[in-house]
Amino acid sequence: MENPFRYGGIVLGPYFADRQNEMDELKKEIGNISRVFLVSPRRFGKTCLLFNLMESLKLENIPVAYLDLNAHPDIKSLSGNYALQTCKALETNREKLIKVLSGLKNFKPQFSVESDGTKISAELIPTIQEKDALAALLEGMQYAERLAYQTRKKLVVIIDEFSELAKYNGDTLEKALRSEIQKHQNIAYIFSGSEQSDMLAMLRDRKRAFYKLGRIMELGPIDRTCYKNFILKWLKKGKITVSTSSLHRVFELGYDVPYNIQRMCNIMWELAQKDNQVTSAIIEKLPAIIAKQDSPHYELSWRTASTLQRKILIALSKEPDLKPLSKEFALRYQISPPSSIKASLVSLIKKGILYQTLKGNYRFTDCFMPYWIDSMI
Numbered sequence: 001m002e003n004p005f006r007y008g009g010i011v012l013g014p015y016f017a018d019r020q021n022e023m024d025e026l027k028k029e030i031g032n033i034s035r036v037f038l039v040s041p042r043r044f045g046k047t048c049l050l051f052n053l054m055e056s057l058k059l060e061n062i063p064v065a066y067l068d069l070n071a072h073p074d075i076k077s078l079s080g081n082y083a084l085q086t087c088k089a090l091e092t093n094r095e096k097l098i099k100v101l102s103g104l105k106n107f108k109p110q111f112s113v114e115s116d117g118t119k120i121s122a123e124l125i126p127t128i129q130e131k132d133a134l135a136a137l138l139e140g141m142q143y144a145e146r147l148a149y150q151t152r153k154k155l156v157v158i159i160d161e162f163s164e165l166a167k168y169n170g171d172t173l174e175k176a177l178r179s180e181i182q183k184h185q186n187i188a189y190i191f192s193g194s195e196q197s198d199m200l201a202m203l204r205d206r207k208r209a210f211y212k213l214g215r216i217m218e219l220g221p222i223d224r225t226c227y228k229n230f231i232l233k234w235l236k237k238g239k240i241t242v243s244t245s246s247l248h249r250v251f252e253l254g255y256d257v258p259y260n261i262q263r264m265c266n267i268m269w270e271l272a273q274k275d276n277q278v279t280s281a282i283i284e285k286l287p288a289i290i291a292k293q294d295s296p297h298y299e300l301s302w303r304t305a306s307t308l309q310r311k312i313l314i315a316l317s318k319e320p321d322l323k324p325l326s327k328e329f330a331l332r333y334q335i336s337p338p339s340s341i342k343a344s345l346v347s348l349i350k351k352g353i354l355y356q357t358l359k360g361n362y363r364f365t366d367c368f369m370p371y372w373i374d375s376m377i
Helices: 020-031 046-059 075-090 094-102 130-151 162-168 170-181 196-204 224-237 244-253 258-271 280-293 295-303 307-318 327-332 338-350 369-376
Strands: 035-039 064-068 107-113 120-126 155-160 187-193 215-218 354-356 362-364
Touching (some): 035 046, 046 187, 094 107, 130 170, 162 196, 224 244, 224 258, 295 369, 338 354
Antiparallel strands (some): 107 120, 354 362
16 A cells, blocks of 8 residues: 655645634635735645645636645746736636736737647747836736626635745735735635745734734644544555544644644554554654654754854754743853854754744754764764
């Protein structure tokens, strides 16, 4: 039987671990033509949730357009894709789509037919300079709203990695987008982002354009009971036995992060093939196995860290709940002054090695890295 525990890409259908409550919440907001800001740390399955939501919406004949800001280096690129994806979502008839795309003023549509002649692909090329790209983006947004009204459809626009908005001259763009979005009566928006601090700053700062524009929905860990049932279902299909208490240990080791759980279960499945049984000994081996697999990645991060940063990382690998800016931390690990510690923490966050929780603690972005550090010292 094929290993059912998948990770590292878009996981769909029966291989996607339970997020039914979140799916239902998002659908409810969509039905009300709301604006939702979906916020989560990386590796919590945010993009997988969105792709499974899109699959479900398509089955219900609800048009949906998806954009990833990481895929667009400038507003000009974004404007073309926004207009294209929204038009394609609202109009699936080939001839009508060609007519619809031809109605955009700031874009030149280009069409090509597949070699078998059964499919036609389209591309929208902005015909303006980069300095006028914002006007083109707003035209596409206005056009989508008008088309949704004319076709009597509710359109869902999902913009992923929304915290990347700052790279496009954030202030000006934020104000323009808010001004346009708040006029829309036929388009529901889901804005998602993995940079929690950036997203929350955008939404909670009274001076920012997106302040109170919509609901903030924080994506947390999957409910353990639901996740446990998901894992047990697949193990049962594979005729593999495991105790419930052993599975609880998997959640503890993976800090309830879906990516971590999926990856450990993937390895757990392979190790259990010999005796068709998952033992406590197997589970305790999982983090060290992953740390060894990812050793080249950790070595690269380690080489870019200063001596002080390495000391901080070693300390946090031993005592994750100790606050690095406390006197106790400085005394115990002979690190000073506090200003240097603070600067090192900021640098480690920028490098993506650490992140700061909403409670102010510092955690490894990759929970398996401490196991690699422990094996090195």
